[in-house]
Amino acid sequence: MTNRCLAFIIKNQDPLTLPPDATVQHACQCMWERRVGAVLVTDGDRLVGIFTGRDAVRTLAEGQPPAATPLSAVMTAAPDTIAPDAMAIDALRRMADCGYRHLPIVDAGKLVGIVSRGDFKGLELDRLEDETCLWERIA
Template sequence: MTNRPMQEIIVRRTPVTLPPDATVQQACQRMRDSRIGAVLVTDAAGRLLGIFTGRDAICRMLAEGRDPARTRLGEVMTPRPECLGPRARAIEALRLMRDCGFRHVPVVDGERLLGIVSRGDFQGTEQARLEEESHLWERL
């Protein structure tokens, strides 16, 4: 099933979004309450501006001693994150995450935000295909 398109994977989930002036504390509370690892940062029109992840909370907040109640998402988000379109395939998302070293990829159609996928959204067969591909490249 490595050919599943992103639109099939994100169909049952509304992405958690916050504006860039929301605080990091608000973002972390939403992530905790929703049991997710990332929030998407959007403007008033719903266009994707950035992404804030648990890794950002550690590297850009805790490690730097910043106050999460006073720090705005726009200051510490990853701006203009790598994205995929709704027709991209599961294996493309997995490759992108592996190659770029992240666990979440927003899905957009032009400027319209559709959702987000994370490594955990993919089935065992999709993960196995990526591992198989990686092993083939290592042998070459």
């Protein structure tokens, strides 16, 4: 399982995408309906940002009106991405190292999917934990 390619994980995936001018309120409604934690903000097939539940909370905490705030104002622009031929453990490492829970998958500039920490189970998470413990002992 630890050598699974990301293309296998995202096969037949239909990620939630919205344009940069969609409002935070609309994004949150879509996230709730689809039961997902992130929206991929796109301009056509091109990924321009990501909006997550954390961004929604920050938007509310800062007092920005969700019905009037566009995603472009609160999204993470030009998010980190990974290729579909990368291994699952590589995606997990990147998410752990960088402190985020969602990682868009882009192939030759075209958005093809997204993985989240919740997509990984069992051996992949065990391997990441083993690696983390090893590095902690070495450091």
